[in-house]
Amino acid sequence: MAKAKKVSRNSRVRRAPVVNPNRRSGLGGLSKEAARDEKVLPLIAKLASAEPKERAMAASAIATLIEEPTMRQLLLKEKLVHTIMDQSLSDSSEEVVMEAFGILRNLAIEEGYDICVFLWRRDVLTAMAAWLEKVKGRLDNFSALGADQKSLTFDLAEHLISLAENLGTCSDDIMDSVLDRLPGLVEFALKLLSTLFVPASTKAVAAEALYALSEANGAVLGQIQAAQFATDDDQRPLVKVYLSGVEYNMYEAKVASIDLLDVVRPVVAVVKSIDVGASLAQLRAAADAPEAAPSADTAAARDAVSAVMVALELLTSVAESVVAGAAKTAPPPAEDDMDDDEAEPVPDMDVDEDPAVADLSESPVAELLVADVIPAVNTLVGHADLRSRALNCLNNLAWTLNTVCATAPQWLAYAEALWTSCAGLLKDAADVEIQTACVGIMWAAAKSFGGAVPVELDDVRWLTTLLHNAAGDDTLELRVRIVGLLGVLGMRQGRLEITKEVSVLLFTLAALVPKTEPAVAIEALNALFDVFGDQAYDYDAELFVRGGMLKRLTDVQPQIKQMAKKIDKRKNLELRTKADEVAINLQRFIAYKRDEQKTKPRK
Template identity: 25%
Template sequence: MGKSQKKKSSRRHNPMRVPDSHLPKGLASASSSSSKTEAILPIIQKMSSTEAGERKWACVAVSNLIYNDPSTRRLLQGKNIVGELITRLSDSEDEVVVEAAGALRNLCIDGGYDICAEMYNKNILAPLQTFIPKISTTLSQFLESSKNAPENAQAIVYDFADNVVTILWCLSETSNKALNAVNQLALVPFLMSFLAARQKIPLPTVVSAAQCLYVLTDDNRPVIEDVRSNSSYLSCLHEVAKAHGISQDPKGKTPAAEERTMTLSLLACGILRNVSPIPPPSTISLVDLDKEVVLPTLLPVISSTSLHETSDAVQRLAQKQQPSTADKPSIKGNPGSDHKTPETIELERIEARLRAVQLALEILTGVCATLPDPDLSADEEATEEDDEAEDDDEGGMDDADDSMAVEDPAPVPNGTTDADKPAPSILPSILVPLLALIQPTPLSFPPLGAPSPHAPTTSALSAIHVAAFECLNNAFLALAARPSDVVAKDVDAGKKVWDEVWRALSAAGTQGGPGQDRRMQVWDVAVGVLWAAGIIWPGKLTLDEEHVKVLMQLCDSRADDTVRVKCIGTLESLARAPDAIDANRIISNYLLSLLPASSQPSPIGTEPMLQACSSLIDIYSDEECPYDVNFRSGNYVQRLTEAVEGVRRAVRGIDRKKEGGRELRRRGEEVRDNLVAFIKYRRGLKF
């Protein structure tokens, strides 16, 4: 089976809010597809005006024009709007600085990696780091004597703090270089001050601080140690995590207050998991975080949302939505009061709810991915170098004790383990909602060659499907790694999962092209669930010839070796259905076609080729199976013999110095030896 999901993943927790991959590249295409081309030049001109009011207007206009509009965002980016706005962060007028920060924040959220990378390369951190002590001082003054400060002045400072923190959060997810630079700012006391004063500070600002800290504690040791070593921080996070469902907005409920409160609790759960295991003497070290805090917070969130009902509601709202006055920036415009319609406000509330579900799934995936391995002490805190060495020392794809996502998908006390005393599985409680969340809706993926009716919803829905599949992937990898007679006998459950995954994939479709990246990502993760299910219930799942064809086509069309390996592993499980003689012949001939011949190398990568070889050995390891007739009549022994030298050459060609090369080399040597032994064994059989 495949490796666990313990390695660093992409840092982007929130993918691009308004995807633009469906748009052609280049400024000319952006200009032709944007309806606001004529508004761009006045904005650029006024950005450097001698009048502060015009500079402020230009910053506000950027925020308004890019709202859910990737074409205009691209067009502005091509006109160096990022550089212009960074310059305005050093403006002599505070109001201009505030609006520039707001525009940059919106560009980060809507634009994703590319714009964040551009901001980092243009040294946005230089002005940002000067704001942090100023914000801290002002907030301290407000908290000590809020009556002395006008309410509008407080609102401006809170909004400004929100914008600065959000930019720092997005930069932290851009690259390790940017993350290391943000680490140098020592942000933990600054961010924790917002959570500590959460009863007095507007909820959106507190949530942004929590989101930034969640990202910074993701596999980032300096920040993890800063949080882990401060008992007051841990206690505060524990309180926030357990306060789900309690509104903490000091100004009263806003339309999205419930969603923000939910998100804040989820983020606190995520931060606590990121910094675990928590060492004594902190009292939190005695708490079973997953059982007592994390799962009670996550499960209601992933169970409470019907994606199909949400999709229907969004479609109705999008049809009723009228062009906002925000599309026509006024010199009096203000990002905080841009005259949003009721439909727009409700769409934003729904989007916030969907992002909360996505976050819950992300944390739940971590619950499955980071439980201790059976041969490791749970309180052993290995360094990154130790982890890499551990990876090199592990066996191949079929090792039963491979470092799986989880060895038992059950909550384990924080900092403790008892391998001989299995805890109740969390799988039954999460399976039903996860199978519901993988099913696509009419808005889950953009139409071919066109944008979605509401791009933020489409982005959130597709991210939820991927995250739900990742949870299932980790859960079933766990079951496959640690076989259980009880699970193996529950074939009906296996068929249910198998059928629901295929139903979801059928609805997702295989359309490629611009804007369809997330559709393919769903397939990449889902095929891992199919492979794991095939290992748990080999030869017992519903065999559909169309599924066989689709898996072969997917294997042929994808360049990613990992996806190909999953496809081949899934085909192996289908080929082992005792009575499926025709399907077995089709699959085995396909797998044989992936092996090297006497003078020809394999048509696919080395790792998928090794998996195909291993799969053929496993399929025909029992000559008593009804489908073994295919092996004999097809003279597979000779075909495997012709592949031996090519397998040897491929194994010798594996570069041990490349990432994963050492492990792949070991895996290849094992498969090579097994192939030689298998051929010898089959030749020795008398029929």
Template identity: 25%
Template sequence: MGKPKPRNRTKDRSISTGKPAKGPSDPRILSALQDLQCADLKKKLFAASLIADLIKDPVTRKQLLREHIVKILIEQTLCDSNLETRTAGWKLLRDFAQEEEADFCVHLYRQDVIAAVEDVVKSIFLIVGSREAPFSSSPKAQQELIWNLIGSIVGLLSILSAAQDEILEAITEVPVLVNFPFGLLALESIPVELEFETLLCLSALTEDNKPLAEHILDNSFLLEGLKQIKDSGEAKAVPACSVLHNFFTAMQWYDHNTPMEGHSDAMILPALIQAMEVPQNNDTKGLSSSSSPDQVLQLAVEVIASIATCLQEALEHGIGHEKEFEGFGDDSIDIKQEMEHGVGSKDRKGKNMGSKDEDEDDEMDEDEESMNSEEIDADMDLVTGDGADDDDSPAEEVTLDRLVRKATPKLLNLFQSDGPIRSYALSALNNIAWTVSSIDFSTGHLNSLQKLWSSLSSRIWNEIITPVLSSNTADIDLASSVTSLAWALARSAQGVVEIQPGEHRKFMALYRASKTLNGPEQSGSTKGSEEPGDAFQGLGVKAIGVLGRLALSPAPIELNRDIGIFLLTVLADPNTSAADTVEAMNQIFDIYADKSNAFDEPVFWANGFYKHLEEILPKARKMAKGIDKRKFGELRARTDEAILNLARFLKYKRTERNGSN
């Protein structure tokens, strides 16, 4: 349930510059466009100033697009002989890109805007890098004009880089554009606000960009320069940390696996934590005109959230092979890479790599009947994750330690504050909690950290989970985020969570609320969803996940019974979505796999859970066959796998029961 990367690029988007507004365009627009193309410099600049104001209004902005403002800018304004006009044109193009959706950037890209950017950057280098006529000796007005032009280009590059992978790749392939932001940072005369914006541009350029990361590595002075900015103690240190985080991620440099000692995310966490400690006052040192202390704080929290998300990948990288990982929306059964008796292996996202065809569904019963008692016991170990674990590799101790000991208390305090930062702090806490929930503390070398996390998780539950649940909030996004955090906390506490009396029913209520919501990410439905994997990110799945963890041993028998009956009710409901069904089954497997648990006899057997599950099995198989595997391949595979595991679970419980009698 972790938070994805801060940027969400699209792979293939159609050309769209916005649906044209109906009716005639504002007379001011027609007049401004006419003046923008005239020979009079004053009229051109006044028209550009008027258009800059019109861009801010969605209606007039759409009218400008309908009147082919982009074509006018690219073909006339950007190549005007006057520098002031060109500067005004680039600012307008940047403003349009900033206000419009990513489709607009795709449109610009297809109009070959990158070639135009390359040309203007070359001209800028000739001016600021001239030895014959030093830029610092130019008139102040001339310098200000150039800095304004540079600011527009830097901003446009940032927006284009974030819009689409293809655009980012195209920019990276142009050497002058890659060197442009680094060259700006090397200028002693660069204005403070432009330095900040340039670092933000580099952050956009370096995200998910290994070629650029390798370029930084090949030119070590670039890395050293970023580290110096990171250590500056000023606002610009935060975007520099973002660039370094992108670099470490792309190069897969982790605490235990870096060719340069100390060069990992652990290096940048102190600066980010310091940024969260600085009082948010009127001190704007090192900030751009479009930034604020609150925005710097937000960026620091976002980078910490991303570090926490990437830490799981670092853990997997450290052991030399992909370890099965429960969480981030995946089903909670830990099934090893290769399961015997026809069960396909799973990748990290839980997708069944070897699922059967539809015409083989009816053969599951025959396969199960061929299993003897010893095979069943062995298979159940695989289903529940109780088999041998050969992972004895080191944990990401430094990064993990700083996330837990230093960052978590600060984030918890930020959540208690007012403003938008609360949601960002909640997201970062969620990511940290999910990462901690995947750590194997059984080796004992992290006992101190585990003890601290136990204390912190209790505080997080008492200060965030309980108050939000008690408020009966109507904010579904908040409820979904808090439920995800609660799930991670319950996982990391390994089923031992102190909750208020009746608090588990709040999650049941959230599950029922999720059934009335529209949208696949909340309801768990796949209807209308282009990415069926989002179904496992729904509020319903999260609520079921929390309840399943709360019901684990040593949960009180009454609590276990209440939750167990609820999960059976979910499975018996014909309207339950496939994703909710999968998660409910997985939780039942985890809860009732071990007959030594105190609630096995008084709950599972005494309340007829076995019989109910037997009745659910054929209905679930029928439901699975109704999922189109061509459209929803992952959902179908995971549903098939859960149903097969249900058959195995029932066989195991029956054999276990008979063997004990």
């Protein structure tokens, strides 16, 4: 199945999704050496200035430069993190401290695991805990604060919460430390969300942290549930989506009685309510004028697009949950002796699919996915900045619906439309992610129709060329999906030339092991099992029997066994398991086809 691999949603959406490709890099035309001497070193030196304002301005400038990869590396080479930890976090100016936490937050976002582990080992949590208590105290006495101190307090809150989120989602050990050393973090984030005078930007950061920290985390979910968490219809779109994400995390962890429909409906409503085109245009205009002061319109547009991106991420995960709930738990494969040439004949090689509903009224969630979710997501494919995310979401939705309601007329109507649109998009796409998603959607659509989709021999050859031209680790999933798609197309009877083209490719991929990567070879063999699963197929006698496929597969069998044995199960247990299964199934398939040829063809 070509569903997107499950990735932790803690690899979160960036808050500024649109980048102007014409915008100059942070080097501003300077060489690295010149940028170091003219920008980096002066800024780091100013962190030790006698003037608090100069220190704060330098820290603010550094926080911005960190977003540019080259400048970030130059700053890190000059021991920026050590300077911030040893000097800026204990600065007498609270503004400098606030900017220092902002620098660490940005570094954690951009650099990820390595920086987070380093900060944790340097005991950044001690400073964070102290300042979090100060922020809490100020919010309790908020009316007594001046305007500047109020703004500073909210900035500190955002940086501390976001840094804690990035640290916690980095590893389980650090998550445990964050929850232990910052025991009031979850309660504080919830309080920010329920307090009227808290700015929208701060609420968005708090909601994002709750969403990320609560993923598969019973301790955090327990704290949220104990606080009688409930979504607020008055919240802005981005916060609404994050809080729906928290509800989804509760649903997945089964810590509360939550209807998945109640999670999905508000997310779809948010997507429908946003003028995505106008928001993207606003962000591009802002990117084209980097020197202009940030505007409220730009902030609103950024939040709107971020809301859509998080919604796509969430809906992609929801699709997985629907299938996981419907899937049966298959027993492990029998322990076969893979060195035996004979195996007990398998009476039927047909895939035992989970039963799918034909009437969507029997599955309210599937009905919602077809009626509301797919149309809403499909409209986003037209926006280049969101296309990859939208297609990945559609890919998971397509496979979900192929599993739970493959024959439902409403789904088949969309499956046909998705086949047509993705086939056209695939021909024009150069981006591997776009190609991979398109092929996955086409595979699911074709499978729902049993391969009976409009396709010509030239289309099969074009896909074969795409397969052969794809190279590198980043194209492996694309190649696996192309093989799977071609296997479904090859199963359709009445198209002898297409089936012949496909079967030759599938066998060639298997025969070229070990040159063919195991994942591709496994998919090719599984496709062959399906294509030639019954001698009654109108092409079986011509292609399998007279083509001598049985002997050729028998000759390939030792290579497949060796391929499986060479995969280190300690490094890739999933792939090794699949390889062992396909080696066993090849042995069974050969025995099955050998026995089948001894009998009369089925009527």
